[in-house]
Amino acid sequence: MSEDDAVAGPTDDGQLVQVEGFLVRLDLAYEPDGHLWVAPPVGPTGNVRIGLDPLGVETTGTVAHLVVGSVxxxxxxGEPLGSLEAEKFVGPLVAPLTGVIRAVNPALATPRRVVEDPYGTWVAEVLPEAWEEESVQLVRGADRLPAWFADEVRRFRLEGVLAQ
Incomplete structure (x- = not known):
């Protein structure tokens, strides 16, 4: 795996929209509780890439340490995929779907990359076992994502997790 592949996001042509000061990729699915993005399976492997969305990164603060289970x-x-230690959060990184870890991004050795480029630095590749069944629990689609993300930003602001 090249250095470029380790940092490259799920696709280079993903549509971005601005929502409440955050960029949101409309071509991804999002885990609503853990604020992880999931790139739907593509290619011959059927793997999905998983990463932290910009709101998840913002609300955790500076990432000091990010560990993902082994290949x-x-x-x-709903169970731990790994763990995250950051300025405002220490705890599990919860798996958005069931499957087998096929790759862990070597760029995680420098955890600040996740903060600098949340969509460009994936955390793990997983071969999903039940994509069709579990993906319905993810938020996706250009018609749903902006409203959901805006609601999440407002909720975090009301809770005092984000500055006004």
């Missing part, structure tokens, strides 16, 4: 580890939706 070959089976993860279950």
């Amino acid at each position: 070959g580890t089976r993860v279950r939706r």
Whole structure:
């Protein structure tokens, strides 16, 4: 895996929209509780790439340490995929779907990359076991994403997690 591949996002042509001061990629699916993005399966491997969305990055603060399970580890939706230590959050990184970890981004050795480029620095590639069933629990689609993301920003501001 090249250095460019480690940093490259799920696609280079993803449509971005500005929502409440954040860029949102409309071609991705989002885990509503953990604020992770999921690039739908493409290509011969069927793997999905997973990363932290900009709101998730903003609300956790400066990332100090990010660890993901090792290649070959089976993860279950709603259970830890890894762990995150940051300025405002220390705890599990929760898997947005069930599957087997096929790759961990070597760029995570420099965790600030996730903060600098949340869409460009994926965390793990997972071969999903039940994409069709579990993906319905993710937020996706240009018709739903902007409103959902705006609601999340407003919620975090009301909770005092984000500055006004």
